[in-house]
Structures are given as structure tokens and as C-alpha cells.
Amino acid sequence: MDVIRIRGGRPLEGSIEIGGAKNAALPLMTAGMLTDERLVLSNVPKLADIRTMSSLISQHGVAVEPQEPEGRRLSIGGAITNDEAPYDIVSKMRASILVLGPLLARVRTARVSLPGGCAIGARPVDLHLKGLEQMGATIKLEGGYVDASAPQGLKGATILMPFVSVGATENLLMAATLADGRTTIANAAREPEIIDLAHCLIAMGARIEGVGTDKLVIEGVKRLHGADHRIIPDRIEAGSYACAAAISGGSLLLRGARLDQMEALARTLAECGVEISEQSDGLLVTRARTLSGTDVSTEPYPGFPTDMQAQYMALMCVAEGAAMLSETIFENRFMHVPELNRMGARINVHGASAIVRGVPSLSGAPVMATDLRASLSLVLAALAAKGQTTISRVYHLDRGYEAVERKLAACGADIERLSA
Numbered sequence: 267m268d269v270i271r272i273r274g275g276r277p278l279e280g281s282i283e284i285g286g287a288k289n290a291a292l293p294l295m296t297a298g299m300l301t302d303e304r305l306v307l308s309n310v311p312k313l314a315d316i317r318t319m320s321s322l323i324s325q326h327g328v329a330v331e332p333q334e335p336e337g338r339r340l341s342i343g344g345a346i347t348n349d350e351a352p353y354d355i356v357s358k359m360r361a362s363i364l365v366l367g368p369l370l371a372r373v374r375t376a377r378v379s380l381p382g383g384c385a386i387g388a389r390p391v392d393l394h395l396k397g398l399e400q401m402g403a404t405i406k407l408e409g410g411y412v413d414a415s416a417p418q419g420l421k422g423a424t425i426l427m428p429f430v431s432v433g434a435t436e437n438l439l440m441a442a443t444l445a446d447g448r449t450t451i452a453n454a455a456r457e458p459e460i461i462d463l464a465h466c467l468i469a470m471g472a473r474i475e476g477v478g479t480d481k482l483v484i485e486g487v488k489r490l491h492g493a494d495h496r497i498i499p500d501r502i503e504a505g506s507y508a509c510a511a512a513i514s515g516g517s518l519l520l521r522g523a524r525l526d527q528m529e530a531l532a533r534t535l536a537e538c539g540v541e542i543s544e545q546s547d548g549l550l551v552t553r554a555r556t557l558s559g560t561d562v563s564t565e566p567y568p569g570f571p572t573d574m575q576a577q578y579m580a581l582m583c584v585a586e587g588a589a590m591l592s593e594t595i596f597e598n599r600f601m602h603v604p605e606l607n608r609m610g611a612r613i614n615v616h617g618a619s620a621i622v623r624g625v626p627s628l629s630g631a632p633v634m635a636t637d638l639r640a641s642l643s644l645v646l647a648a649l650a651a652k653g654q655t656t657i658s659r660v661y662h663l664d665r666g667y668e669a670v671e672r673k674l675a676a677c678g679a680d681i682e683r684l685s686a
């Protein structure tokens with residue numbers, strides 16, 4: 267298994283290309299299952315999770331074909347010949363549950379393995395299932411699988427989500443595009459990735475109102491057609507590299523990043539002493555002064571993203587003063603804390619909050635990645651630490667960050683990937 271070795275202490279300078287958003291690409295790929303025609307997605311990131319989603323969709327019989335050698339354009343579409351999403355793929359990637367809505371909408375049956383818990387929390391899928399039941403599906407849980415059917419087709423329904431769920435909103439939105447009649451999803455998630463999905467579905471012929479609000483109204487249509495869609499830039503990748511500029515005391519141009527998708531993070535970083543300015547080709551991020559401890563609480567969009575909590579925590583480890591980070595979305599998303607503490611950080615976790623007391627410097631150590639965003643927080647800590655850090659289990663990183671060592675090395679980081 268590969269490890270990443272970093273020698274810290276170099277301010278990063280230069281520019282980094284921000285790729286297409288992983289969390290937009292995954293549901294968009296499953297949207298390709300809603301039509302026999304071709305959905306062509308461009309700006310597809312080259313990531314392990316995208317490869318996993320390609321295998322899943324292909325094994326449903328739907329063709330997933332790269333349109334150019336780099337694989338950044340994917341064409342998806344065709345008849346669904348198998349309605350089963352097997353355990354071996356779903357257990358690798360929870361976003362596999364996003365085939366459920368499209369399968370039910372297209373072929374009226376689906377057998378999808380239950381994803382089970384994961385490193386950051388229990389992550390049930392009850393809201394996905396309840397919403398589909400409200401749309402007329404019969405759902406049975408048996409042998410670790412969701413067996414769903416809607417022999418007469420899905421029907422429009424009024425669904426009030428008890429709390430905000432990104433994945434459930436996406437699954438129900440996709441299912442509703444082909445349902446009979448009008449579906450209303452109230453308290454819907456409003457993440458930029460959902461807006462991107464809605465725009466793509468509209469380009470495919472779906473009738474959706476309220477895009478970008480917490481109330482989506484969908485008039486079902488008989489069929490969707492092919493379309494060309496460019497995936498939005500990855501706001502979490504951009505936010506992660508903004509923290510890299512800040513923690514290293516340098517300045518990075520994040521090419522392609524969009525401020526309108528990351529305002530909560532930008533406001534928090536500005537309070538800490540990090541300047542972000544819009545340029546014609548992206549965002550310029552510069553540490554303007556000594557970092558100061560600033561509290562945050564994770565919230566659904568447009569609040570501070572849970573997917574930035576671990577990276578922001580690394581930054582707070584070397585800020586002046588203390589910061590309280592509250593995690594309101596997932597119940598176990600502090601697994602990076604013991605690893606950061608091994609590097610000399612002073613973090614105490616109390617229930618859903620962590621108190622981070624800034625230290626003058628961190629020191630390099632062997633550490634272990636525990637999940638995707640936790641891995642990046644260790645990379646950030648290592649960039650600021652004195653001495654050498656080796657990060658193991660970097661397959662977590664490869665799920666959601668493309669060529670992280672190449673991008674950082676090009677900006678002056680002393681980083682390399684070693685085959686252990």
C-alpha cells in the first residue's frame with residue numbers, strides 16, 4: 267500500500283487546477299441511467315470513486331464510455347438489463363445508493379445492497395426509502411438488501427424531509443422526474459451539487475422548479491433524453507487547497523474555483539486572517555497575517571460544510587488562541603483528532619464539539635488516514651509541521667483528491683508518494 271511522505275515548513279506558491287466536483291459527478295452519473303439516450307458529462311474528475319461508480323452503472327447494463335483518452339468526458343446511457351446493485355460494490359462506496367431512484371423510475375424494480383455504517387457515522391438511508399414509499403414504491407429489507415418495486419410506476423407525492431439530506435434529495439429528485447404527476451420535496455438540500463444535478467436533469471427534459479431553494483417541485487415527464495453537461499468545480503477540493511495556502515503561510519491561485527459556492531468557508535477564513543480574492547481565472551488565497559482561532563459549526567449548505575471540518579481543524583491547530591469546532595451532521599467525524607494530536611496538536615473532543623488550542627508548531631510523525639477528508643487534514647498538518655510525516659492508508663485520499671502530491675509539489679511542497 268502506498269504512503270505519502272511530506273517534509274513540512276515550505277510556504278506554497280503557485281497555482282492549482284481545481285477539478286470537477288466528485289459529489290456532483292456521482293449523482294450525475296446515475297442520472298445517466300434515467301434515459302436510453304446518451305448523457306455526456308465533461309470535467310469528470312479522475313478518482314477512485316468515479317471508477318467505482320462506472321463499474322456499478324456498467325453492471326446494470328448501462329454503457330459508460332470515455333469520450334477522450336483522459337477520461338474527463340464520459341458518455342452514459344442505454345437499457346438497464348440488471349436491477350441489482352451488489353454488496354461488493356455498495357460496501358466500497360455509499361453513494362452507490364443513488365442508483366435506487368433511477369432504477370425504480372426506469373425499470374420499476376431495484377435490488378440494492380444496504381450500505382451499512384461507515385467511518386464517520388451510522389449514515390442510514392431511511393429518508394431515501396420513506397420518500398420512495400411515499401411515491402408508491404413497496405420496499406422490503408431482506409438479507410442486507412433493499413428490495414423495491416413499483417409495478418404501476420412511481421407517483422408524484424408531497425415529501426417533507428424531517429432534516430436535510432443531500433443523498434435523499436438527489437435520489438428522490440431523480441425518481442420524481444419520471445413519476446406520474448407532481449412531486450414536492452420540502453426541506454430539500456440546496457448544495458451546489460444538487461443545483462448541478464437539477465440543471466442537468468432539466469437539460470435532459472425534466473421539469474423542475476425551485477432549483478437552489480429548499481422546495482423542489484417536479485412535474486414528472488414520460489421520458490428523458492440525452493444531454494451534454496459540464497460538472498461544476500469541486501468546492502471541497504478548492505477549500506482544501508485554500509487551507510493549504512493558509513497553513514503553509516503562502517499564496518495559491520485556485521484555478522476554476524468559484525467563491526459563490528464556498529462563501530461560508532471564505533467568511534470563516536477571512537476571520538482567521540486569510541485573504542481570498544476573485545480573479546478572472548479563479549480564487550487567489552493568501553495568508554495575510556498570523557492565523558487566529560475562530561469557532562465554526564458545520565451545517566447543511568449554505569452553512570460551513572462538514573466536508574471541510576477536518577481540513578479547517580488542521581489550520582486551527584497552528585492558529586493563535588483557541589477554536590471550537592462543532593460537528594452537527596455526522597456523529598463520528600473526529601477520527602483525525604488522535605492523529606493530529608500525535609503531531610503535537612492540542613485538541614480535546616467533548617461530544618459533538620472539539621476544542622482546538624493553537625500551538626506554535628506541529629512536528630512530523632507517522633500517521634494514518636481514516637477517511638477521505640481526515641486524510642487531507644493530515645496532509646495539511648504535515649505541510650506545516652517541522653520534520654517528516656508519513657501518511658499511510660492513502661487509498662482514502664485517492665477516493666476524492668486527484669493527484670494531490672503532484673498538485674502540491676508543483677507549488678513547492680516537499681511531498682512524494684512511496685510504494686510501501
Ligand code: EPZ
Nearest residue numbers: 289361389390391392393394431432433434573595596638
Ligand atoms: C453527502 O453524503 C456527501 N456525499 C458527503 O460527502 C457529505 O459529507 C454529506 O453529503 C453532507 O454534506 C456525496 O455527495 C456522495 P446526507 P450523504 O444524506 O448524502 C443522516 C465526502 O467526504 N441521514 O446529507 O450520504 C446522515 O447519517 C462526503 O465527500 C439519515 O439519518 O449525506 C447524516 O447524519 C462524505 N437518513 C445526515 O443525515 C438518511 O436517509 C446528512 O447526510 C440520510 C441521511
